[in-house]
Amino acid sequence: MSKAGVVRTILVLAVVAALELLCRLGVIDRVTMVPPSRMIVSLAEILAHGRFNADIAFTLGNVVAAAGLAIVAGFFIGAGLHALPRLRRALVPLLSAYYAVPTFVFYPLLIVAFGVGRTALIVMGAMFGVVAMIVNTALGLDHVPSAVARTGAVLRLDAVRRLLLIRLPAAAPHLVTGVKLAVAYAVIGIVAGEFILATAGIGKRIAYAYDNFDNATMYGLLLLLLIGVMIVNGALSAWEKRLHRRFGQR
Amino acid sequence: MAASRNAQISLRGVTKVFPGHDGHPDVHALGPIDLDIARGAFVSVVGPSGCGKSTLLDVLAGLSVATSGGLAFEGEAVAGRVPDGIGVVFQQDASFFWLSVRDNVAFGLRRRRMGAAEIDRRVDAALAFMGLADFAKAFPAQLSGGMRQRVCIARTLVLEPKVLLLDEPFGALDQQTRLLMGDELLRIWRETGATVVLITHALDEAAMLSDQVAVMSARPGRFIDIVTTDWPRERDSTIVSDPRFGAITARLWDKLRGESLRAMGVAAPQPDRQ
Amino acid sequence: MTARRLDHVLLAAGLLALWQVVHWAVGPDVVSSPWATIVRAWQLIGTAAFWGHAAATATAFGLASLIAIAAGVALGLWLGLRRFAGDVADPVLGTLYSVPKITLYPLILLAFGLGVSAKIAFGVIHGLFPIAIFTMNAIRNVAPVFRRTALVMRLGPLATAATIMAPAALPEILAGIRIGVALTLLGTLIGELFAATSGLGFALIRAMDVHAVADILAITMLIFMFAASVNAILGLIERRARHGG
Numbered sequence: 001m002s003k004a005g006v007v008r009t010i011l012v013l014a015v016v017a018a019l020e021l022l023c024r025l026g027v028i029d030r031v032t033m034v035p036p037s038r039m040i041v042s043l044a045e046i047l048a049h050g051r052f053n054a055d056i057a058f059t060l061g062n063v064v065a066a067a068g069l070a071i072v073a074g075f076f077i078g079a080g081l082h083a084l085p086r087l088r089r090a091l092v093p094l095l096s097a098y099y100a101v102p103t104f105v106f107y108p109l110l111i112v113a114f115g116v117g118r119t120a121l122i123v124m125g126a127m128f129g130v131v132a133m134i135v136n137t138a139l140g141l142d143h144v145p146s147a148v149a150r151t152g153a154v155l156r157l158d159a160v161r162r163l164l165l166i167r168l169p170a171a172a173p174h175l176v177t178g179v180k181l182a183v184a185y186a187v188i189g190i191v192a193g194e195f196i197l198a199t200a201g202i203g204k205r206i207a208y209a210y211d212n213f214d215n216a217t218m219y220g221l222l223l224l225l226l227i228g229v230m231i232v233n234g235a236l237s238a239w240e241k242r243l244h245r246r247f248g249q250r
Numbered sequence: 251m252a253a254s255r256n257a258q259i260s261l262r263g264v265t266k267v268f269p270g271h272d273g274h275p276d277v278h279a280l281g282p283i284d285l286d287i288a289r290g291a292f293v294s295v296v297g298p299s300g301c302g303k304s305t306l307l308d309v310l311a312g313l314s315v316a317t318s319g320g321l322a323f324e325g326e327a328v329a330g331r332v333p334d335g336i337g338v339v340f341q342q343d344a345s346f347f348w349l350s351v352r353d354n355v356a357f358g359l360r361r362r363r364m365g366a367a368e369i370d371r372r373v374d375a376a377l378a379f380m381g382l383a384d385f386a387k388a389f390p391a392q393l394s395g396g397m398r399q400r401v402c403i404a405r406t407l408v409l410e411p412k413v414l415l416l417d418e419p420f421g422a423l424d425q426q427t428r429l430l431m432g433d434e435l436l437r438i439w440r441e442t443g444a445t446v447v448l449i450t451h452a453l454d455e456a457a458m459l460s461d462q463v464a465v466m467s468a469r470p471g472r473f474i475d476i477v478t479t480d481w482p483r484e485r486d487s488t489i490v491s492d493p494r495f496g497a498i499t500a501r502l503w504d505k506l507r508g509e510s511l512r513a514m515g516v517a518a519p520q521p522d523r524q
Numbered sequence: 525m526t527a528r529r530l531d532h533v534l535l536a537a538g539l540l541a542l543w544q545v546v547h548w549a550v551g552p553d554v555v556s557s558p559w560a561t562i563v564r565a566w567q568l569i570g571t572a573a574f575w576g577h578a579a580a581t582a583t584a585f586g587l588a589s590l591i592a593i594a595a596g597v598a599l600g601l602w603l604g605l606r607r608f609a610g611d612v613a614d615p616v617l618g619t620l621y622s623v624p625k626i627t628l629y630p631l632i633l634l635a636f637g638l639g640v641s642a643k644i645a646f647g648v649i650h651g652l653f654p655i656a657i658f659t660m661n662a663i664r665n666v667a668p669v670f671r672r673t674a675l676v677m678r679l680g681p682l683a684t685a686a687t688i689m690a691p692a693a694l695p696e697i698l699a700g701i702r703i704g705v706a707l708t709l710l711g712t713l714i715g716e717l718f719a720a721t722s723g724l725g726f727a728l729i730r731a732m733d734v735h736a737v738a739d740i741l742a743i744t745m746l747i748f749m750f751a752a753s754v755n756a757i758l759g760l761i762e763r764r765a766r767h768g769g
Contacts, residue, residue, distance in 0.1 A: 313672060409677075
């Protein structure tokens with residue numbers, strides 16, 4: 001590991017150890033937070049006994065569906081905007097302000113439209129992430145060097161093949177950034193929705209534990225969520241970095 | 251360290267080694283280099299890609315410390331600090347995008363605590379000298395690459411450097427603009443009396459502009475030839491019509507061709523023997 | 525009318541038309557019509573209650589933004605100027621940025637209780653990390669030729685930082701602030717959804733509880749207009765700092 005990596009690991013461990021100490025000494029009271037060791041034990045119990053397996057599967061399914069929807073819709077809308085620069089320019093202020101608005105507030109409206117169930121959650125998750133995918137798709141297509149794009153024309157490929165065989169792969173680094181963000185936002189949208197709607201899923205279980213002052217379970221679930229997100233995000237980030245390196249600085 | 255009496259700048263046995271990271275071997279970028287540059291001379295350095303020309307310029311400017319050997323500027327040893335009186339024009343655009351042309355040129359003077367009226371006078375002179383008077387209020391983003399380089403040159407000249415180091419300053423420009431900028435550079439050289447050291451990959455540019463051309467080998471760069479041109483002080487790009495120009499350029503290429511191939515990793519072909 | 529203005533007007537008209545179509549498709553119980561929403565927004569603006577909520581949100585948002593900007597820029601500057609510290613912190617910041625902040629909500633609620641400080645805390649944790657990351661990268665990505673120019677001009681480290689590094693990095697820092705401020709607003713509003721007795725987020729929750737569709741859309745529209753304005757102003761400042769560069 002590099003020198004920076006060693007220092008980083010030591011720092012992180014030091015912070016966790018400090019938290020453990022503060023919790024055990026009672027400086028941080030049990031009502032607020034349980035010691036990290038207790039969180040890990042709780043997480044292990046959750047995984048071993050599998051009492052939340054159905055909820056985990058529920059949430060996972062929702063995230064995959066929402067992310068998938070956001071990625072596909074976002075890609076085609078982004079490609080469309082890239083092809084219509086006037087429309088894109090006009091939309092820029094709206095897209096920039098999108099993430100300042102809590103789109104959660106549309107939950108009740110989506111429920112009335114789609115009924116109580118997964119569909120409303122998935123649409124919410126997708127709505128949250130789609131704009132990140134749109135913006136990054138357009139940006140990625142921007143960064144396709146015109147010489148590369150025109151090579152496609154010189155090779156006499158039709159428009160669809162040019163998009164899929166040349167421009168899409170050339171835009172890959174930014175597209176992967178968009179995918180990473182869409183997944184991250186899908187998780188936030190789904191779990192927050194499950195918080196609010198409290199029908200099923202990890203979000204519901206967290207809300208339930210919070211309401212019942214079951215901090216151990218709640219923090220165990222939060223740790224599960226955190227680790228899950230870090231693994232997926234880490235993998236996508238590594239892929240993103242590798243693509244940026246391979247494609248070079250542009 | 252014995253420095254030549256007349257030399258303003260003296261390099262003796264200068265080498266530059268970049269230590270390797272994470273198991274990679276050390277990079278011997280430069281040397282050993284011996285060089286004397288006379289006051290007021292116009293010297294060019296040419297060489298194949300990666301031979302260490304830019305590293306040499308960094309050492310000359312005091313931006314980089316030589317691994318071994320020494321550098322003397324006006325009789326005093328230089329190590330680690332940029333001596334007073336050195337001006338550098340870089341290959342990349344160094345114009346400050348947040349300042350107007352006028353403020354760019356005034357930048358160095360403002361740091362020196364000079365009266366505002368004096369600063370204005372000198373800046374006006376520098377702008378006029380470089381043909382930028384009409385663009386004083388413009389911002390670099392509105393100017394072409396050549397104009398931006400002129401802003402950088404003006405910014406350097408207004409500080410009245412004794413030595414002007416240029417690292418492939420015209421690299422980003424087209425051939426015609428390069429030739430015109432070469433004439434500009436000669437005018438600057440004549441009118442300021444500064445010593446000029448020009449790093450360039452263009453042999454014709456080196457041949458037509460300089461009093462002396464130092465030819466570097468492939469890495470680690472050492473001088474394999476120093477060609478004296480004997481051009482008159484009053485010269486410009488029309489010197490290309492002088493019959494000696496072809497001979498000088500030919501001699502430079504003769505030395506450089508093998509080195510360039512070596513730099514590319516190809517063995518130099520043996521001349522035909524019939 | 526310039527082409528740009530015309531495009532914005534056309535876009536607004538197009539979006540309103542789309543909105544109207546959706547309203548016809550799903551009915552007033554899901555989406556109120558644009559006209560009904562605008563009327564409701566107009567009515568709300570006339571009430572003192574609305575402005576009470578708006579002031580509460582604005583205060584919390586303002587304070588959270590100031591804290592996020594001050595702490596984020598300071599942290600980013602330090603990490604940008606000290607190479608090693610930046611290398612150590614980079615992945616940590618990236619991870620903290622991408623962690624869903626919802627995992628921290630219970631902790632903040634438990635630590636700060638219900639009230640203004642929880643709201644501000646929500647806002648800060650959303651805005652701090654992007655600002656710090658953008659600032660750090662802004663400093664690190666300053667073109668090396670600028671640093672070398674400073675050396676050739678024999679500027680000391682303080683003069684270099686103040687007269688060259690800072691203005692060179694400023695556009696990117698402002699971009700980070702723009703994004704961070706938008707997220708800080710989101711965080712503040714979310715804080716109000718969960719932890720408040722006043723503020724526009726709280727008003728939204730109330731409207732959600734009684735299913736007052738027009739209210740939900742009207743308040744959301746007003747929030748959106750506010751966010752878009754703030755974003756536009758910050759974008760203008762950022763563009764000026766670029767001087768076309």
